[in-house]
Amino acid sequence: MNKNSYLPGFFGGVVKDSSNYSYIDFEEIEKSKLIPSECTMISWNITNKCNFNCFYCLNFDHKEKKELNLNEVIKAIKKYNPQKVTITGGEPTLEPELVSIVNNLYKYTKEVEIISNGSNIKKLLLLPRKIKIRISMDSYDNNYLKKITNSISIKDIINNILELKKAGFDLGINTVYTKYNENDIYDLFYFFKDNNINDFFISYVFPRGHAIKEYDSMKGDIKKYVKLIEKLYKNKFNINLLIDYNFNCFIPRHGSCSYKNLPHMLYLDRSGKIFHCDQFNNNKDMKFLRKINIMDIDKECEECNLRWFCNGGCRANAYFLDGSVNKKDKITCELFKEWYKENKSIHLKIDKFNFPKELNYNFNNFKNYLIKNFEGDLENIKEVTNFLETKNIDTLFYSLWQDFLFEGEFYLFSILESNIYYFLKNKKYKEACVQILFFWLGEQFLYSCLGDIIGNYLSNKNILFINKQNIKENDEYLKFLFFELNNNRYKIRNKLATNKKLTEFLKNNIFKLKKGFVNGLVDYVKRNS
Numbered sequence: 001m002n003k004n005s006y007l008p009g010f011f012g013g014v015v016k017d018s019s020n021y022s023y024i025d026f027e028e029i030e031k032s033k034l035i036p037s038e039c040t041m042i043s044w045n046i047t048n049k050c051n052f053n054c055f056y057c058l059n060f061d062h063k064e065k066k067e068l069n070l071n072e073v074i075k076a077i078k079k080y081n082p083q084k085v086t087i088t089g090g091e092p093t094l095e096p097e098l099v100s101i102v103n104n105l106y107k108y109t110k111e112v113e114i115i116s117n118g119s120n121i122k123k124l125l126l127l128p129r130k131i132k133i134r135i136s137m138d139s140y141d142n143n144y145l146k147k148i149t150n151s152i153s154i155k156d157i158i159n160n161i162l163e164l165k166k167a168g169f170d171l172g173i174n175t176v177y178t179k180y181n182e183n184d185i186y187d188l189f190y191f192f193k194d195n196n197i198n199d200f201f202i203s204y205v206f207p208r209g210h211a212i213k214e215y216d217s218m219k220g221d222i223k224k225y226v227k228l229i230e231k232l233y234k235n236k237f238n239i240n241l242l243i244d245y246n247f248n249c250f251i252p253r254h255g256s257c258s259y260k261n262l263p264h265m266l267y268l269d270r271s272g273k274i275f276h277c278d279q280f281n282n283n284k285d286m287k288f289l290r291k292i293n294i295m296d297i298d299k300e301c302e303e304c305n306l307r308w309f310c311n312g313g314c315r316a317n318a319y320f321l322d323g324s325v326n327k328k329d330k331i332t333c334e335l336f337k338e339w340y341k342e343n344k345s346i347h348l349k350i351d352k353f354n355f356p357k358e359l360n361y362n363f364n365n366f367k368n369y370l371i372k373n374f375e376g377d378l379e380n381i382k383e384v385t386n387f388l389e390t391k392n393i394d395t396l397f398y399s400l401w402q403d404f405l406f407e408g409e410f411y412l413f414s415i416l417e418s419n420i421y422y423f424l425k426n427k428k429y430k431e432a433c434v435q436i437l438f439f440w441l442g443e444q445f446l447y448s449c450l451g452d453i454i455g456n457y458l459s460n461k462n463i464l465f466i467n468k469q470n471i472k473e474n475d476e477y478l479k480f481l482f483f484e485l486n487n488n489r490y491k492i493r494n495k496l497a498t499n500k501k502l503t504e505f506l507k508n509n510i511f512k513l514k515k516g517f518v519n520g521l522v523d524y525v526k527r528n529s
Helices: 026-032 070-080 098-105 121-125 142-146 154-166 185-194 209-218 222-234 315-322 330-342 344-352 363-373 378-387 390-407 411-425 429-459 471-497 500-509 517-527
Strands: 013-016 021-024 041-045 084-088 111-116 132-136 170-177 200-204 241-244 249-252 265-268
Touching (some): 084 098, 098 111, 132 154, 142 154, 170 185, 222 249, 249 330, 330 344, 363 390, 378 429, 390 411, 390 429, 429 517
Parallel strands (some): 041 084, 041 265, 084 111, 132 170
Antiparallel strands (some): 013 021, 241 249
C-alpha cells in the first residue's frame, strides 16, 4: 500500500514524487534543500469573472465580490512558501494585470500553473514560456460547447491549444466527466496525445455550484467512468491517478479529503484570504474535518474493505447531497466499489486487510488501551501524552499503525532515528529530545498496545472478531505481523541504545538530573524552550 499518509514538521515532512507522498526526515531535507512545510501548493482564485457559463461550474455566479489585493496575496504566498501556485477563476485571462502578476509570482515559488478555457489566445501567448497552462476542455463536440458559450467554436479552441504547443508551452487538458461527454472523452484525449500533449486531469462532476441545481440529470454513469479511466491507464495516457505499485493497479484520485489526510494544498481568494477547503470557505475553523472518523460515518463504511482507499470520501459531497458532513459520500463510495469490481486480480490482497472494527484505528481507544496495558511506570506514559500535542501523538499512532498493519514494517522509526542523530550533530538538543520522546512513545504504542491486542486475539480463540469470515487467512497474517513485531522489538530499541553520541548526551544532560529517563527528557525540553 502507498505510504501516503501525511507527516507534519515534527517528523520532518513529506516529499512529492510522481505518484504519492513519501516520508522524509530532517537530514534528507537538509541534503536536498527542501523546506519542511505543510503547503506544497496554493490554488489562487484570481477572479470570479468568466466569458463561459459552464453548467457544472463550482462558482455559484461570476460576480466579483472582492477587490484584488495583491499585497495580501503575496504576503500569504510568502508565508506558506508553496512549491507551486495554480491560478484559477473564473477565467484568469480576464484579469488585466495577469502577465505582470505571473512574472512576479516566480519570485516566491518555483512553479506557476494557470487553468484557462483557452479562448483568449493573445493573453496566453504573452505569458512566460516556463508557465504550465492547463486548458479546460470537455468534448470534441461543438454542440457540447454551445451549452457553455456561443462566442467560440471547438475548432478555434483546438487551434489555440495547438498554437500554444507550437509556441513552446507545457500544456495539459482538464476535463469534467458528465452525462453529456462520457462517450467522447477517449477520442478527445487520443487526439491531443497524437499531437504530443499527454497530460490529462479528469474529474467526475461535483454536486456544487451551478451543478447542484440539476445534478441528478447531468451526472455521468460511474461504471462507464471507471471503464474509461481503466482504458486510459492501460493505454498509457498520463492522467491523474494514484498508481499503487504493491497492488500493480491504478487507484482513482477522487474523494479523499485533502485537508484531513494530505493537508498539502491551500486555497487563496482575491483578497489574500487563505482557506483549507474551497468548498467550506465560509467556515473559519476547518478543524471539524479532522475530527471526522471514517468508522463513524456509516455502518457500511465501518465494515467496508475499501475504506483504506477512499478514506471516507469527500465531506463536501456528503454535505451537498445529504445535508451533513457526517454522512457517507455516495459518489466516492459508488466509484470505488465499481473500481473494485473491475480489478478482480487484487481482491485477495485487499480482502486480507478487511479486519473488524477492533483492529481499525481509533485514537482514543488505542490511547486508553496503551495506558491500561503499559507495564512500566504509568506516570511516564501520562507525562509524555500530556506534554506532547494530541494531534502529533495522533499522527504518530496512526502512521505506525498503518505501517505495521499494511506493511509489517517500521518506516517511521527509521526517520525518528535519523532525526535524532541529525539534531545531535547540529547541537539542537531540545529538538533531539522531542524526537526521542516520540520514538519512546511509538515503541510503547506498538508493544503495549498493538502487540497486546493482537497477542490477546491470537491466544483467545478469535474473540476480537465480530465477523467470522476469512478468519483463517486473517489468523495467518496476524501471526506474521506479531512475529515481525517481536522480531524487531529489541532491534529497534538497540539502534538507539548503542549509539555513543546519544548515550553520552543522555548521560551528561538527562540522567544526571536524576528524574528518570522520560521526566528528564521532558524537563530538558521545558527548560530550554
